[in-house]
Amino acid sequence: MINSHEQFMRYSRHLLMDDIGESGQQKLTEARVLVVGLGGLGCPVVLYLAAAGIGQLTLCDADIVELSNLQRQILYKETDCGELKVNCAKRELLALNPDLQISSYAAEVSAELLVNSYDVVVDCTDNLAPRQLINQHCCQQKTAFVSASALGWEGQLVAFDFAHNPSLCLNCIIDKNSPEPLLNCSNSGVVGPVLGAMGSLQATTVIRMLLGFFQQHGELQRYDGKSGRWLNLRAEAKPGCDVCS
Secondary structure, eight states: OOOSHHHHHHTHHHHTOTTTHHHHHHHHHHOEEEEEOOSTTHHHHHHHHHHHTOSEEEEEOOOBOOGGGTTTOTTOOGGGTTSBHHHHHHHHHHHHOTTOEEEEEOSOOOHHHHTSOOSEEEEOOSOHHHHHHHHHHHHHHTOEEEEEEEEBTEEEEEEEOTTTOOSOOHHHHSOTTSOOOSOOHHHHOBOHHHHHHHHHHHHHHHHHHHHTOOOOTTEEEEEETTTTEEEEEEOOOOTTOTTTO
């Protein structure tokens, strides 16, 4: 419940909306969300989720802040270079919203971490292996899963509501035995605001899921920042999928 003038003022723009209101804000306050990866995608994701009042945020990233991150990773400052991203992120998010409960893990995502109970897991990594690990766990545990990526001028997002749609998962779209892509941000570059657009879309998708507005299970949304156009593609479950069939 909104139990102080400060909370009322902080979330007033949500409270004004008929389809959020106090009951919706309460759902956000009680939500538990894990964000894996605090790079160009993870930074806008956690900023918007913290500002929206997601009550329990868990952050996972093993990396330190580097100067080359600052072109796109908007949580960090030059003075943060050399520090763990999870520590910098936690400090900034609590400065934004001190009512949050934030747990942080300076490590790669693991099966042990995923055992904890979450309402939504957000994949902001840049590697296929952890993405597939998260997909498999979320499918098995019927946990909502939101994944995005970006390269150059282009980004894509796909999300799964496994509680209501147990068939069709990330492995149906990209086989878990596929090799890692040869091109990545480190060797090919990326436009910073494209990551911001995809991270903002991830945060919006999380909020839609928590409030019961999500209906795009397995639908791939692609963004071409150079032309300013979006394309939605509908995926199909793969017969005999190792994960969801």
